[in-house]
Amino acid sequence: MSQLEGWVEQYLALHARFRPVDASFMGLPGHDHQLPPVGAEALEHERAELEAFLSEVGGGAAEPETAGERLDLWLLRSQLRVTLREAQERPRQHNPAFYTGEAAFGVISLLLPNERPTNTDAVLARLKAIPEFLTTGTKTLEQLNLPADWVERARKEAEALEALLLRGLSKHPDYQAEWQEPAVQAAVAVQVFASALEAGNADPACGRDYLEFLMREAHALPFSAAKAEQRAQAAFEALGSELVEMAHELDPAKSWQEQLAALEQQHPPLDDVQATYQDWNARALDAAEGLVTPAREYGLAFEFLPEWAREAAGALYFLFYRSPPAEHPGDGSIYWIFPPGDDTAAYLRGQNIPFIKAVHAVHHGSIGHHTQNARARQAVSRLAQLGGTDCASGIAFLSAGTLVEGWACYAEDLLLEAPGFYTPEEELLLKQFEFRNAACCLADIRLHTGQWTLAQMRAFYRDEVGFAPGRVWAETTRNSIYPATRLMYWLGTQVIRELRAELDLAPQVFHDRLLSYGCAPVTLIADEMRRQHPQGTV
Known part of the structure; x- marks a missing residue:
């Protein structure tokens, strides 16, 4: 494996750790039982890892010889720069719909049909992880002035997620009885999360720069x-x-x-x-x-x-x-x-x-x-x-x-x-x-x-x-x-x-x-x- 190939795999591993629901959709193994790590400590950890990685790969280097290598190197640096700046200036953890979307699709990503059978243990693990994930989200968001429409979107998604947990899961062909209680507890957590959201008047614009x-x-x-x-x-x-x-x-x-x-x-x-x-x-x-x-x-x-x-x-x-x-x-x-x-x-x-x-x-x-x-x-x-x-x-x-x-x-x-x-x-x-x-x-x-x-x-x-x-x-x-x-x-x-x-x-x-x-x-x-x-x- 070349140095660039190693960097690419290292980045994908990092991406999967901080965005495990993405990893499920992409097919990257080992994270189907997790929801994204959240909270101030997780965000700071992600920033530090991105900064260190970018310092390693972001310097001057000879131009790669093949199209695949050129694209991989550009995309690698792009992902690191874009993700780092997002974490510094517009963290996804500061968006209430991030929590409802990740919680919902953490489960849905494992229920969609594909060549592999449904990982029922992973579904169970993600259902159990939803309450703590949303509780941490509430603590993060309660300190912020949130754009009112972002809050409204999160509330709409919370209603949809609650419907999935309480009425949809049991209709899935691979439904397991052991999902029922964690799903009910997750639905309660969704209700609490949505009711705690407070709409503010923040400007959602990111700015020209x-x-x-x-x-x-x-x-x-x-x-x-x-x-x-x-x-x-x-x-x-x-x-x-x-x-x-x-x-x-x-x-x-x-x-x-x-x-x-x-x-x-x-x-x-x-x-x-x-x-x-x-x-x-x-x-x-x-x-x-x-x-x-x-x-x-x-x-x-x-x-x-x-x-x-x-x-x-x-x-x-x-x-x-x-x-x-x-x-x-x-x-x-x-x-x-x-x-x-x-x-x-x-x-x-x-x-x-x-x-x-x-x-x-x-x-x-x-x-x-x-x-x-x-x-x-x-x-x-x-x-x-x-x-x-x-x-x-x-x-x-x-x-x-x-x-x-x-x-x-x-x-x-x-x-x-x-x-x-x-x-x-x-x-x-x-x-x-x-x-x-x-x-x-x-x-x-x-x-x-x-x-x-x-x-x-x-x-x-x-x-x-x-x-x-x-x-x-x-x-x-x-x-x-x-x-x-x-x-x-x-x-x-x-x-x-x-x-x-x-x-x-x-x-x-x-x-x-x-x-x-x-x-x-x-x-x-x-x-x-x-x-x-x-x-x-x-």
Whole structure:
């Protein structure tokens, strides 16, 4: 093992010790029975270890000779710098939703289907660990002035976690009677934790300096927040005009908003929802031939959300598509379809065919996250194999975001190059998606640089972007907790588009090689592809 390989494994061991729930999702062994260490002593210990490690690997060194080594060294230093600064300035332990999210997904991560049987002993151990974990959280948080919306999010998640503990667990096929009493005690602890939270008036913005640090050190973006804002503003205005023009060409009598609302009526019968997901996923795989090599060897099964998770899933980060642990992925994924509720008509409007095609079949399934995850497991960079893993509240490494979300958004538009896959009205929907991503990039920057308050951000989403009212609060609150996460969608997509135009490779060659590097900043992948194709030749 080389020195760099040793450092990488040392970092993964450190990451797993301080973030054991991440480790469960990533498939790193030995921590499934633990919740994260919390409290002042644990935070200081983490800071000290990160500082010592960074001093060891952060100095000048000869440039590695291979792409995998270059990416591993950059990602290693990035993770250490980003995690250390987070621990110093915005500790996750100071976010009340950290406690509810980790407690919930500490259990859920062990209950999701994958190639290994459920570790029932680990579930029991984590259930037993929840009360002390939350008690320590209460002691930490009671000294702080907390943003009111962070508290509200934690309370919503606490309700969902309580539902899981008291009513959901017993419906799981691997439920054990010995889980019952620890689950009840954990539910009591959740109630106590939520009732002790006090909403303050702290500003959730991270500040321009911190945001630009994340843009530079996590995303490897070569420009300032002001430059990114300028680019996003120009795109927002241009895309808004394009929406108006496209809609006028389709139907001069109806606005683009009215035309998109009409797409909601194009839905399958209730009994055909599952089959519609499967059908459009298969069609997307076929349509992508010649553009990218889909991950056909890695299956995707569309199933309704299991009963044990239904009551809890809505308020938690319970994703439609979550790839199994990269360290032992098996041969396929489960894609959850949320079941109908009391309002069948509203449910079917949400299950309209254009949305199923673009978001579920393409963005998350087929050639989107599903293929991207499969290719990442073969990456030459060890850290790029793991960085895009979905964990309790987001991906494992923020540095993976411009590739992970940039690719999935890009993939939606890629199938515009497959004749007949989208209708003209669906092309209007894709334009709206890009319009919204540019808007979210703007909002991320303006919130965290202090130009907008949360209230102003919400008014922008509601009045100028057109987000559904039910989405606005959750979207903005999440963005306030996790700066530089919403900007990575649009900016990542732009880097991919610009690189493709620059290299001018055959489509399938370009896309397959882009994905082969795994989950790393797309700007670094672009640099590696330029090394490989300095003049765009195959």
